[in-house]
Amino acid sequence: MPSQTSAADLLSAELLAKLERMELVSRKIFRGRMKGERRSRRKGQSVEFADFRNYVPGDDLRFIDWNTYARLDRLFLKMFMEEEDLHFYALIDTSPSMDFGQPTKFHYARQLAAALGFIGLVRGDRVKVLPIGESPRRAAPVLRGRHQLWRMLEYLNGLEPGGTVALAEAAKGFCLQNSGKGILVLITDLMDKSGYEAALRYLLAQDFDIYLIHLLSAEEYEPAVQGDLRLIDCEDGDVAEVTVTAPLLKRYKQTLHAFIEGARDFCSRRGILYFPARNDLPVDRLISGYLRERGLVR
Secondary structure, X not given: OOOOOOHHHHOOHHHHHHHOOOOEOOOOOOOOOOOOOEEEEEEXXXXXXXXXXXXXXXXXXXXXXXXXXXXXXXXXXXXXXXXXXXXXXXXXXXXXXXXXXXOOHHHHHHHHHHHHHHHHHHOOOEEEEEEEOOOOOOOOOOXXXXXXXXXXXXXXHOOOOOOOOOHHHHHHHHHHHOOOOEEEEEEEOOOOOOOOHHHHHHHHOOOEEEEEEEEEOHXXXXXXOOEEEEEEOOOOOOEEEEEEOHHHHHHHHHHHHHHHHHHHHHHHOOOOEEEEEEOOOOHHHHHHHHHHHOOOEO
8 A cells, every 4th residue: 555654744844944945956057948947057048147249140139239339339149147947856766675764764765855856846947756666656747836746745655665676677767768867866775686886877878967865774874683583685585594793793884884885986986976864864954964065955
């Protein structure tokens, strides 16, 4: 059954008030399909004057500055700051390992996707939040404008963990169906036995501005386990019997640290901005603190 999470559980009124003053930031310049509320570094023909350039045959005569021509006897064209929209994608890992922690990593991922999506909606960006790791029951809508907030939350509330598609295959499917440009935020724990590298390479093959939020639970950072345990892999059902000792916990933490640093290094070498995140850090603090410092929002 789909999650019965309420809209307020994903975005509280207090969080909405904080997010309303923010905007998403891309490191790349994309030519949007529609005029949005975003100032572009490209110069176009919008409403705010930016600069002059020399007239060349074929330019629109409406933008000639005739006052300057009267003074200098030369033709100059007025340039304006062009406002453009941005396409924002939030991909949520739905693999069974995301259904862990308190709150679960999956719930936290939906909160984060909803918060970033709302920032985009307020600024007039085109927003699409969708699961990765499963075949969605219905197509993810492309949303625009703050009035689409409840539609986005309704879609997110219909998602649930338990996807059976490998991360690489899911990323490949996404790229085949979404070839546009824009900001892409992947929220995942990267726990896939076949690895995460192929999935990220598929995304890199497109012209997305990619941000990876590597989400782990506090319980995974500091497991409160001891003694003889029978562990069952939630992804494929593999069973392992272990005796948890202090040396074993130490090796586990070393392995986890190496896993995190390996993902960070893989991303940094390829221009992906990598963010480690924990499920016990409030979403508003993650966005207004770490994500703002690293340039995803401002």
